[in-house]
Amino acid sequence: MTLGCKVNQFETETMEGLFKKAGYEIGRFDEPADVYVINTCSVTSLGDRKSRQIIRRAHRENPEAVIAVCGCYAQVAPQDIEAIEGVSVVLGTKERSRIVEYVEQAMREQRQIVGVSDVMQAHTFEDIPLYDSPKRTRAFLKIEDGCENFCSYCIIPYARGPVKSRQPIHIREEAEKLVRAGFREIVLTGIHLGAYGRDLAPIACADGTERKVNLADACREVLSVPGLRRLRLGSLESLELSPELFELIRSDERFCAHLHLPLQAGSDPVLHDMNRHYTTAEFARLIENVEREVPGIAVSTDIIVGFPGETEELFADGLRFVEKMNFSRMHVFPYSRRTGTPAAKRKDQVPEPVKKERVHRMQALADRKAEEFHRMFLGKKMRVLFETEKDGVTDGLTDNYIRVYTESPVVCGEIYEVAIEKLYKDGVWGTVVEKM
Structure with missing residues (x-):
């Protein structure tokens, strides 16, 4: 379980x-x-x-x-x-x-x-090979563990310890197994995915210099595997996006044009109290850069509401900031008090009914922005990896993470070109044009 x-x-x-x-x-x-x-x-x-x-x-x-x-x-x-x-x-x-x-x-x-x-003394990635194929259509491949950000609300650094990265050669070996098993899409995951490589020995360059291993190196290892159809990244910090990564997304059509970049809060005082290392203005500039580097890319995010000390005015600031952003999808969470974290000790906790009401308001905005994003693709053709079937309706995801539903006959685990016709549930409805 x-x-x-x-x-x-x-x-x-x-x-x-x-x-x-x-x-x-x-x-x-x-x-x-x-x-x-x-x-x-x-x-x-x-x-x-x-x-x-x-x-x-x-x-x-x-x-x-x-x-x-x-x-x-x-x-x-x-x-x-x-x-x-x-x-x-x-x-x-x-x-x-x-x-x-x-x-x-x-x-x-x-x-x-x-x-x-003591996990804080663990400095080596626990590399357990996959001995069996997962029972899914998309394969998750863990390449990093640990986090050193210590956001004030989060227990995970204490549970996972420092950053530990999987060796590039082992990433490729696992990716090869997954492709041989029939997976069309691999999703790279980690606790702090953007920190991948920080703890590994540097790479010697042709000019005699050295450079650090980074996430783009891990992506290149997976993209080098023959037969791979899609590569997707898990959650990343916006501060850790590199020109190399943008170039890979632009140049290789197998690299999904979707990034999940957690904002967490839309007001500067709350971001400061969360120990997030950017302001709203910096985050907005980073997203503008992402959209400029990879036109048409989908950016999803996470938002926590009701953080200790979040007044109605600060929450309203957050709503206004999110309104200006072009998020394709938002995951909205009420702040959860976690024993052992600095935020849990604060006396200015937001009452549960207030948190619930703010979640409702932020979620309404999230739903509207998702609908706006989905409308942009009505009348277009998109490639969909189908995943599950129920009562004659099959659903799956486009490379930019739109859920597509259809009654057309399809095989789960395969990619099809689909004509997008209308909004439907949490995504869109379409008709299959051809198998890719």
Whole structure:
């Protein structure tokens, strides 16, 4: 069972592969099992609560089962996990390569095994190869772990430790496996993706100088794999976009014209209190540069509302700033108080009803801006990677992250050219023209 982000999803898939390699059969989480693995999230207090609920549910399903709990919540609060009835193995965000070993030790010795260590002392990427193909149409490929930004609301730096990057050669090897398995799109993910390469040894240049490895190098490794149809990036910080990256997006049609760049707040005092390292004016200039470098690119974002100290005036400033931006999609979240972070200690917490009302207002703006973006593509033809089918309607994503629905006969996991006809649900409706 996976809670939380795409990085967690990828890590669960690597652990599934380890169990399969050891001879285990992977079943559904809601079915009786001998071993349950729960990969937890701790971004919000809700994530913590859901993790505890799922652990207890697994224990009720089979009180004799080995329950292994890992991930961010287990890393930052291992004592909480250890105290839950039925938990046999507690790992954090390290040592997942040994999860089968820990599970089997717990079985043999009939005791709880705790393998949580100081993640702040971890400086090497835990490189676990994929031993099995994920059951999806898009493949997530984790190339970085850790974060050193220490935003005042975020527990993740304490759960993941410093930046750790995957070696470029191993990125290519994993990408080759995924393409051989039939995936048309690879999504590069990381906790702080834009920091990729900071911790790696520099590259020697032809002129005798050296340069740091960066995200563009990782992208080139994946793009060099024959048969790849699409490459997409996970969430990035706007400050970390490089001319090399822009050149790759412009020059290679396989590179999806979509960037997810979290804004988090639309007022300078709130950004300062969040310990975000830019102002709204700087963010706007960065987005203008993105749009100038890659015309037509889609930019999505994250917004947190109700941060401690956010007055009605500051929230209104945020609404006005977002109104001016050309966001294709916005993920709006209420601020969640996270024990252990500086923001959680503040006395000027925004009341829950106020946060809820502000989420509603910001989400209404987000919906309107998404509709405006989608309208730009009515009457056009777009390439869509179809993903899921329900009741005769199949949906998938364009390279610029518009969800497209159709009743045309298609095969999930394949790319088709689609004529876009009308707005529909959270995206658009279209008719297939041809398979690409």
